[in-house]
Amino acid sequence: MKSSSLARACTVLAVVFLLSYPTVTLAVRGGASAFSMAAAFVSLCAIAVRAATDSPRFDRLDRSVVVTFVALASPLVATLLSEIWYHTFIGNLLDAPSRFLLAIPILLGVRRLRIDALRWADLSFAFGAIASLVILLATPGDLSNRLAGPFLDSIHYGDIALVLGALSALSLNWWRKDPLGMKALKLIGLAAGVYASILTETRGGWAAIPVVALLVYLRGSYRTGARRWLVPLLIVVALVLVGAASSAVRDRIWLVWSDLVQYAHGHKDTSSGVRLQLYEAAFMILRAHLVFGAGPNGFADSMTAFERAGKLSSIAAEYGRGETHNQLLFYAANYGMIGAIAGLALHLVPCVMFVKYMKAPARPVRCAAFMGLTFAVCFLIFGLSVETFDLKMVASFYAAVIGILGGIATSPAAARAGKRAAPSTTLGD
Numbered sequence: 001m002k003s004s005s006l007a008r009a010c011t012v013l014a015v016v017f018l019l020s021y022p023t024v025t026l027a028v029r030g031g032a033s034a035f036s037m038a039a040a041f042v043s044l045c046a047i048a049v050r051a052a053t054d055s056p057r058f059d060r061l062d063r064s065v066v067v068t069f070v071a072l073a074s075p076l077v078a079t080l081l082s083e084i085w086y087h088t089f090i091g092n093l094l095d096a097p098s099r100f101l102l103a104i105p106i107l108l109g110v111r112r113l114r115i116d117a118l119r120w121a122d123l124s125f126a127f128g129a130i131a132s133l134v135i136l137l138a139t140p141g142d143l144s145n146r147l148a149g150p151f152l153d154s155i156h157y158g159d160i161a162l163v164l165g166a167l168s169a170l171s172l173n174w175w176r177k178d179p180l181g182m183k184a185l186k187l188i189g190l191a192a193g194v195y196a197s198i199l200t201e202t203r204g205g206w207a208a209i210p211v212v213a214l215l216v217y218l219r220g221s222y223r224t225g226a227r228r229w230l231v232p233l234l235i236v237v238a239l240v241l242v243g244a245a246s247s248a249v250r251d252r253i254w255l256v257w258s259d260l261v262q263y264a265h266g267h268k269d270t271s272s273g274v275r276l277q278l279y280e281a282a283f284m285i286l287r288a289h290l291v292f293g294a295g296p297n298g299f300a301d302s303m304t305a306f307e308r309a310g311k312l313s314s315i316a317a318e319y320g321r322g323e324t325h326n327q328l329l330f331y332a333a334n335y336g337m338i339g340a341i342a343g344l345a346l347h348l349v350p351c352v353m354f355v356k357y358m359k360a361p362a363r364p365v366r367c368a369a370f371m372g373l374t375f376a377v378c379f380l381i382f383g384l385s386v387e388t389f390d391l392k393m394v395a396s397f398y399a400a401v402i403g404i405l406g407g408i409a410t411s412p413a414a415a416r417a418g419k420r421a422a423p424s425t426t427l428g429d
Contacts, residue, residue, distance in 0.1 A: 022128025043109020110407025158202030165193015
């Protein structure tokens with residue numbers, strides 16, 4: 001009886017987590033980390049309880065799932081190897097990469113949930129996207145500057161809002177044909193997430209928009225007849241309208257071109273120019289320290305020497321002491337090719353897993369897998385212009401969403417429910 005009560009309690013906690021996690025991430029300081037750690041603990045407890053009481057015959061994990069677990073652990077391994085090689089142990093550098101491990105128990109726990117619990121994830125991304133706009137507008141600040149969340153900078157906040165908006169739209173008809181009100185709510189989530197991203201002026205994240213649109217088009221079931229041309233045309237028109245309606249979007253995009261022209265003429269201390277200088281420095285460090293990189297904090301510690309040698313401007317060196325402005329180059333410069341491979345694996349290996357489950361016969365599984373693929377691709381693109389995981393909460397958020405969508409995509413209950421469900425269409429199917 002006690003075991004049964006504990007199992008029910010774990011299920012209730014799992015439902016709360018699935019429904020509220022995206023919103024809590026943006027609304028509560030430390031919420032992303034605390035919630036994901038709690039979810040990992042509850043998942044482990046639920047698995048242990050079920051194993052002890054029901055003696056289930058656990059179905060074997062697909063090889064792609066196991067390899068994904070290895071990929072999630074690889075940044076931590078790369079960091080440890082570099083620290084061991086240089087005999088420099090910095091505990092806080094292990095904190096963020098260790099958060100990726102939380103995805104493993106979350107995925108294992110979610111995939112064992114019953115279908116009535118899994119369906120609570122249906123509106124979570126819509127709620128999170130809408131909350132991103134509400135929180136942004138409610139946060140006091142100087143409206144002449146870029147808006148940001150109460151405890152997140154504008155770049156990370158804008159990126160998370162944008163990906164939540166995309167996932168909100170991709171969740172259309174996830175479990176069943178959505179009623180009109182639910183469809184409207186999910187599309188409002190898309191608009192809210194995009195608008196919140198525009199308000200933060202996070203142009204690095206906007207590069208993900210055409211990529212997501214391309215993924216939707218390639219995955220869609222409308223690539224024949226007139227709709228073959230109508231869908232991409234509507235996507236292009238929507239992007240043009242967004243640019244035309246927002247002077248902030250036009251100005252931020254124009255600045256990229258202006259910065260590149262100035263960089264070509266030797267004026268390198270623009271926003272994009274500083275990033276390009278730091279990328280060049282990262283590649284120079286990687287060539288000099290190919291296997292293990294420059295070591296923990298090696299990139300930041302190299303800035304003074306680069307500045308004195310005239311390879312970096314003083315402004316770029318100052319920014320470089322804070323971050324590389326590229327997640328993959330952060331891993332490469334500090335931890336060498338081992339780190340670069342780990343950084344790529346962290347994003348690409350989950351993509352391989354999700355692509356495999358996009359071929360499943362059950363529509364809810366395919367939808368979850370496509371959402372997971374979109375999420376991982378978005379974060380890969382986000383990381384091209386900023387250190388995505390320099391904040392522990394963002395690493396926790398990435399791990400939790402990979403765990404949630406990976407758990408649903410690999411869930412036997414979702415697979416069985418999908419076979420019984422009536423067919424319908426989604427943006428991703």
